[in-house]
Amino acid sequence: MFDVKPSKLAGCLELQPKVFDDARGRFVKVFHEQAFAAQGLETGFAEEYYSVSHKNVIRGLHFQLPPMDHVKMVYCVAGEVMDAVVDLRAGSPTYGQFDLFELSAAKANSIYIPKGMAHGFCARSDQAIMVYKVGTIYSPAHDAGVLWNSVGIPWPTTEAILSARDQSFPSFDKFASPFRYE
Numbered sequence: 001m002f003d004v005k006p007s008k009l010a011g012c013l014e015l016q017p018k019v020f021d022d023a024r025g026r027f028v029k030v031f032h033e034q035a036f037a038a039q040g041l042e043t044g045f046a047e048e049y050y051s052v053s054h055k056n057v058i059r060g061l062h063f064q065l066p067p068m069d070h071v072k073m074v075y076c077v078a079g080e081v082m083d084a085v086v087d088l089r090a091g092s093p094t095y096g097q098f099d100l101f102e103l104s105a106a107k108a109n110s111i112y113i114p115k116g117m118a119h120g121f122c123a124r125s126d127q128a129i130m131v132y133k134v135g136t137i138y139s140p141a142h143d144a145g146v147l148w149n150s151v152g153i154p155w156p157t158t159e160a161i162l163s164a165r166d167q168s169f170p171s172f173d174k175f176a177s178p179f180r181y182e
C-alpha cells in the first residue's frame, strides 16, 4: 500500500504511497485505514485542512498542547517544501533535535508526525499547497509553537516570510515542554 521510512526521530515516519501515472495524469491514495492500523498508526483523524503558501513562506514551528495534542499527517499536493519536525518529548534520545524532509507533489510523499513534535515548513516553489490530517480538533487555546529559528534548522531561504504570530513564539530554550517520551 505504501512504503514506510523511519526518520531520525522515533515515531516520525516518511510514507511513500504508490503512485499511478497514466495518460490522464496521476492517482495517489494517501490514507488507508487498515494499512495505517497495521503499522500502528492513528486512523481516527478529526480534521483535515490545507494551506497555500508563496515561495519563501515559513510556517511553524507548530503543535497543540496536551490534552489537545495530536498526531498530524502532512503532504504537498502542489509545488515543493522543505518540511521540518522537531522532537519536543522530554526524555527522548532525540529531544530538541529536528529532521528534515523534502515534500513535493512530484514525489507524493507524506510525513506522519506523532504527538510531542513541532512541525513547520518552507515553501521552495512559487506556490506550495500543504494538506493536513490531524487527530483532534483545532483548539486555539492549545495551539502553540516554538520560534522557527531557535533550533538550528538550516532553512533554505534568507528572505523568510513569516506571520507575526510565528515570530512571537518563545525560543526552544525558553519553552517548558509538557511532552514526555514514552
Ligand SMILES: Cc1cn([C@H]2C[C@H](O)[C@@H](COP(=O)(O)OP(=O)(O)O[C@H]3O[C@@H](C)C(=O)[C@@H](O)[C@H]3O)O2)c(=O)[nH]c1=O
Pocket (backbone or CB within 6 Å): 049, 051, 059, 060, 061, 062, 063, 072, 119, 120, 121, 132, 138, 163
Ligand atoms: C491551524 C488552524 C488555523 N485556523 C485559523 C487561525 C488563523 O486565523 C488562520 C491561520 O492559522 P495559522 O496562521 O496557524 O496557519 P498555519 O501557520 O498554516 O498553521 C499550520 O502550520 C503548520 C506548520 C502546521 O503544522 C499546521 O498544523 C498548522 O498549525 O486559520 C483554524 O481556524 N483552524 C485550524 O485548525
